[in-house]
Amino acid sequence: MSKLLDLAEAQARLLAMAVPLPVEQVPIEAAMGRYLAQDLPALRQQPAVDLSAMDGYALSGEDTSGPWRLRGESAAGHPYQGVVQKGEACRISTGAVLPEGADWVLLQEDTRREGDRLHLTGTLPHPLPRHIRRAGFDFAQGQTLLRAGQRITPASLALAISGGHASLPMRQRPRIAILDSGDELAPIGAPTAAHQIPASNGAMLAAQLQPEAGRIDRLGPVSDRMDALLAALDAASEADVIITSGGASVGDHDLIRPALEQWGADLAFWRVALRPGKPLMVAQKGRQIIIGLPGNPVSSHVTAFLFVLPLLRALQGAEHPLPKPFYAPVASSLPAGGERCEFLRGAWDGAVIQPNPMRDSSALAALASANCLIERPIGADAVQAGGLVRAYLL
C-alpha cells in the first residue's frame, strides 16, 4: 500500500494549486467576509481637523481657574465661526470642530453656569487633559488602511468607509458544486428503509462552505454508477471547485477516482495520514479543482475544514488560508498519538477542552456536540489532564 501523505504536505500541495480568482469592484456593504485584492490607501485623513472628545467648553490659553465669558457654540456638524479669545468659553459637543484659538476642553461636569458666566466647580488634574482628538490621529491621507489578502470584518468595513471608499477591489468568490454519492442515500425528509440513510453530507458541506463561497450548486445524491457520476461531473463544469463526498475509499463501489479519471481529471494526490479523512483525494481538470471527501460524515466535515475552506480562502487571495490554532488544557487525559494525525472532537468552555471519547468517523451526535477539533500529531506523547493541546475552533 502506498505511503500516506503527511497532512501539512497535502495542505501545501493543494494550496499551491490555487490560482487567485479575478478581481472585481464590490459595493462596500457587500464586502463583508471577502478578501481585499489590493492594499487600500486612505483617501482622506481622520479626523479631518482637531475635534473635541467630550461635551463641555472649549477654552483658550492655560487659565484653569476661570470664570470665563460664554461665547457661541460648536456643535457636531455646525462649527463655531469665531475665534475663542483668552477668558472666553465656547460651548462644544463631542465630535464637534475645535474652534480657532481654543487649546483645551473643560468637561461640563466640572462647571456651573450663571447667565453668560462659566465657573469651575471641580479641581482639574495635572497635567491638564485636553480632550482633543488631533487631526489625522486615527489615520493620515495615503496611509495603508488594509492590506491585500485581509478579510473584511465589520470593523475593517467601517475603517474603509471612513477612509472614503464606497466600493472595494476584491477577488471573486469561488463557485462550488457539491456532489454527494451513494446508493444508500435517501433525499432529505424522505422515508428511509433499513438499508438507507438520509443524505446529510451535502447540506452540511453547503452550510460549512457558505461563508467562503459565491454560488453553491448541489448535485445529488448521485447513485454509485459511472454514468450517473459522469453526468453529475458534467453538470458541474461551471464550478471553480467541485466537492464530492463518499466513494473515495477502496471498496468495489467507490467510484469517484475512476470516474474522475474517465472524466479527464488528473489525480494530484490521494490518501493522507489523517484520522478521520484518510481517503481524501485531490484532482484537477483545466482550471477546476476537485476534492474528493470521504463519505463518513465526520470525515467529510473534518476534511472540509482542513482542506476545502483553506482552498476557498486561497482562491480569494487570503493572506492566511489555513485555520488558526489555539492552545488550551484538556479536562481529561489523552493517549499517545498514532500513525495518522488525529482530530478529536472537543468541547471548549473558555477554560478547558473536554475531549469526546467517541472517535468513530460516522458519529454525528459527537460531532454536533463539539465546538473544536483537538489535533493529535503522529506519535505525540500522551497528555495528562491539564496538559496543553493544540486545537481549532469549528
Ligand SMILES: Nc1nc2c(c(=O)[nH]1)N[C@H]1C(S)=C(S)[C@@H](COP(=O)(O)OP(=O)(O)OC[C@H]3O[C@@H](n4cnc5c(N)ncnc54)[C@H](O)[C@@H]3O)O[C@H]1N2
Ligand atoms: N478496506 C478499507 N476500507 C475502508 C478504508 C480503507 O482504507 N480500507 N478507509 C475507511 C475510511 S478511513 C473511510 S473515511 C471510509 C470512507 O469511504 P468512502 O469515502 O468511500 O465513503 P462511503 O463508503 O461512500 O461512505 C462511508 C459512510 O458514510 C456514509 N455516507 C456517505 N455519503 C453520505 C452522505 N451524503 N450523507 C450521509 N452519510 C453518508 C455512508 O453511508 C457510509 O456509512 O472508508 C473506510 N473503508
Ligand code: MOO
Ligand atoms: O479516515 Mo476515515 O475518515 O478514518 O473514517
